[in-house]
Amino acid sequence: MTSFPIVAHATPDDIIAWVHRRPVTVRQFLADAARLAAVLPAGGHVFNACTDRYRFTVGLCAALLAGKPTLLPPSHTPETVRQLLAFAPDAFCLHDQPDAAFAMPALHYHDGLAAIAADGPVEIPRIPAAQVMAYVFTSGSTGTPVPHRKTWGAMAGSARAAAQRLGLLDGRAWTLAGTVPPQHMFGLEATVMLVLQGRAALVAAPAFYPADVSAALAAVPAPRALVSSPVHLRTLVQSGVAMPAADLVLCATAPLGRQLAAETEALFGAPLREIYGSTETGQLATRRTAQEDVWTLVPGVRLQARPSATGDDTETWAEGGHIEQPVPLGDAIAPLDAQRFLLHGRKADLLNIAGKRTSLGYLNHQLTAIDGVRDGAFFMPDDAHEGDAHGHVVRLVAVVVAPGVAPARLQQALRERIDPAFMPRPLYFADRLPRNAAGKLPREALAALLATLSSTQDRAAAPPPGFVIDPGHPAMAGHFPGHPIVPGVVLLDHAVLALGTALGRPLAVAQASLLKFLSPVRPGERVEVLHQSEAAADGAETIRFTLRSAGRDVASGTLQVRANAPQAGALPC
Numbered sequence: 392m393t394s395f396p397i398v399a400h401a402t403p404d405d406i407i408a409w410v411h412r413r414p415v416t417v418r419q420f421l422a423d424a425a426r427l428a429a430v431l432p433a434g435g436h437v438f439n440a441c442t443d444r445y446r447f448t449v450g451l452c453a454a455l456l457a458g459k460p461t462l463l464p465p466s467h468t469p470e471t472v473r474q475l476l477a478f479a480p481d482a483f484c485l486h487d488q489p490d491a492a493f494a495m496p497a498l499h500y501h502d503g504l505a506a507i508a509a510d511g512p513v514e515i516p517r518i519p520a521a522q523v524m525a526y527v528f529t530s531g532s533t534g535t536p537v538p539h540r541k542t543w544g545a546m547a548g549s550a551r552a553a554a555q556r557l558g559l560l561d562g563r564a565w566t567l568a569g570t571v572p573p574q575h576m577f578g579l580e581a582t583v584m585l586v587l588q589g590r591a592a593l594v595a596a597p598a599f600y601p602a603d604v605s606a607a608l609a610a611v612p613a614p615r616a617l618v619s620s621p622v623h624l625r626t627l628v629q630s631g632v633a634m635p636a637a638d639l640v641l642c643a644t645a646p647l648g649r650q651l652a653a654e655t656e657a658l659f660g661a662p663l664r665e666i667y668g669s670t671e672t673g674q675l676a677t678r679r680t681a682q683e684d685v686w687t688l689v690p691g692v693r694l695q696a697r698p699s700a701t702g703d704d705t706e707t708w709a710e711g712g713h714i715e716q717p718v719p720l721g722d723a724i725a726p727l728d729a730q731r732f733l734l735h736g737r738k739a740d741l742l743n744i745a746g747k748r749t750s751l752g753y754l755n756h757q758l759t760a761i762d763g764v765r766d767g768a769f770f771m772p773d774d775a776h777e778g779d780a781h782g783h784v785v786r787l788v789a790v791v792v793a794p795g796v797a798p799a800r801l802q803q804a805l806r807e808r809i810d811p812a813f814m815p816r817p818l819y820f821a822d823r824l825p826r827n828a829a830g831k832l833p834r835e836a837l838a839a840l841l842a843t844l845s846s847t848q849d850r851a852a853a854p855p856p857g858f859v860i861d862p863g864h865p866a867m868a869g870h871f872p873g874h875p876i877v878p879g880v881v882l883l884d885h886a887v888l889a890l891g892t893a894l895g896r897p898l899a900v901a902q903a904s905l906l907k908f909l910s911p912v913r914p915g916e917r918v919e920v921l922h923q924s925e926a927a928a929d930g931a932e933t934i935r936f937t938l939r940s941a942g943r944d945v946a947s948g949t950l951q952v953r954a955n956a957p958q959a960g961a962l963p964c
Contacts, residue, residue: 394517395547397421397452399588403513406564407586408445410595412610419508420449421515426506427453432498436479436526438462438472439574440486440493445595446500447573448583450485451525455518455543461525463574464536465749466810469494470757474536478526520544527576529670529748536753539670547588548713549580549673552689554589556677557639557664559616565638566611568594569618570604571746576670577643578746581618599623600913600941601630614638617659620746621647626941628654632915637661642680643668645743652680667734670748672709672718676732685731694726742771742787745812745942757808758789761801766824767791769815770837788841789815792823798923799935799949811944816921819844855919856893858885862914877912882946886938889920890950899953901931906948916940 400407403418427449431437437454439461441447454461462482464471472493476482484497491497518524524543528536559565569582586593598607604627608615616639619627624642627634628651637659642652643666652663667686668674676686688694691712696705697719707724710717723735742749751769758767770788793801798818806814821844825836860866860877883903891898912918922936931953938946 393520393544395520395544395588396515396517397424397455397587398515399551400590403515405590406566406592408448408593408595409566409611410445414592415445416508418513419506420452421513422506422508423449423504424452424456427500427504428456430498430504431457431459431485432483432496434459434481434483434496436460436462436482438464438475438482438484438493438495440467440484440488440491441500442572442597443487443595444569444573444582444593444597446487448586448593450500451583452587454485455522455524456516458522460523462528463525463576463579464528465575465747467493468808468810470808471536475528478536478538518543518547520547525579527579527670529750542715545673545713545715546580546584548691549689550584550588552691552712553580553666553674553677554585554591556687556689557585557641559585559589559591563614564612565589565591566594566615567591567618568598568604568607568611568615570598570623571618571620571644572597575644575746575748576673577620577666577668578618580668580674581641581643581666600916601627601632601634602913602915605632605634608635608637616641616661618642620644621651622745622942624655625651628658629917630915634658639664641666643674644746644748647680649680656681669718669720672714672720675709684733685727686734688730688732693729694720694724694732696726742813744787747810747812749810749813754787754789754809754813758791758805760808761793761796761804763793763796764801765792765794767793768824768832768837769813770841786816787813788817788819790819790821790824790837790841790844792821812942814944855921856889857917857919858889859917860885860912860914864914875914877914879906879908879946882908882912882918882938883948885918886920886936886946887950890922890934890936893920893922894924898934898950900950901953902951904949904951906946908946910940910943910945912938912940912945918945 398417400417405417406414407417407420408415431453437459439447439450441450451461462475462479464475476495482495484493484495485500486497487500520543522543523540524546525541526538527541528538554560567582567586569578571578573579573583582593585591594607594611598604615637617637618641638661640655640659640661640663642663647665656663662679663681664677665680666674667676674689675692676688678686692709693711695708695710697708699706707720708717709720725733725735751771754769768790824832825840860881866878866881887898887900919939920936921939922934925933934950934952936948937944
């Protein structure tokens, strides 16, 4: 029976992780995995929701040792969890957050589960190649996530081929830091499997904010690599935060423009390798985007042209190497030779945003499933990828027919059903959608409707108003020293000022209500102010606002604004 070792490191004293800036050896890692495997609940499937990358990886390997497949859904919304249980009723959740609340049995992975590693020889467990390691889910067009079965042999083979292509098997001890979560395919492959099978080490703490990325790289020895996505790289480039030199940057999840690739290489002083692949196939090819358009296949993988099902076109299939069965690719590919090709974009409606994958069909299903919604559709502009040729970020748009449904309630209902990365901005309301006699919604007709709504509602293409809180702001003094967080009152005051500037008048706020501070904001981060306003008959106004930073909602609320505001606006804190 073919098998692969659970780790490929040369000795048990090699470093496999950096946790709180301290090295963790293979010896300790294997002890932690064995200890956790022994206390896993009886359920047959593990929903691994650990946010700490080390604990996620220990949990993944513990599940392998226990013979339990890991479930990796596209999001962690209540609706997704319900669908996950429909697929695997015996599933339980492994998490590392004390306040985590999932509607299924759970095990909290806390510090008390750490093992004491013994000295002496260590036997590296070998996992059968045919053993199912995970089911990675993509968003199905019918609203039900589609599982993709991943065996240990396929995942280990893919990681070894990628490590060879990327030069990680050069005898040096590489360390990989990532901005992408390990629960998603690229994060799983590039920050977990590359570590296990590429003899590298991972950085445990999530690195999302620019300051966190800088600190994570600075805390580990060279050679070091950053694993990221186009939207994260754009944030890093625009942040103004100095970055330590890296030896490699890996990027995937959406098309990356050459300009952004070049800016990233300049920021880190390192080559950037873009990775092409999919959940179905794993990693297929790489290129140095700042210098070339051509993709080169990873070792062992081949492309084959076959007639399409309709017979009026050809499809490209991937096979060989780590791919267990030939897989059709939903992209327009122009082969140059047996190993190189040009990629001309997707054929279907698949979306990749911030390392997360879904489809327009799934989003439309979730939108129209909301109570009170008669019809609705998401729309992806032609340049809606995370990183287009100029590195711009364009968000999804949606239009809905929902008479009598308040915008805030609809947004909240949608937020409970889909991942925040796919929330539409803006969300328009219409009397009807321009469907044809067959009930279909032509893309051109939907685009025309959205153009009309945009013009009517004065939705400009310019970036939303925003602000940046300087690290030297007086409110920062003594506020979480060493890990400064902008106080909520400062965010609110600057949001009011930014809204007044955008509306061309100072705002006299009579009341602020429904305030929610959803995620911490650090000094130096740009905060965007998104808003919707409703005028009253007496000239007063209700403004619903959402504050966003680095692709996430950080705060929201409602302002009641008096009419005839005085000319002297309030000064920010």
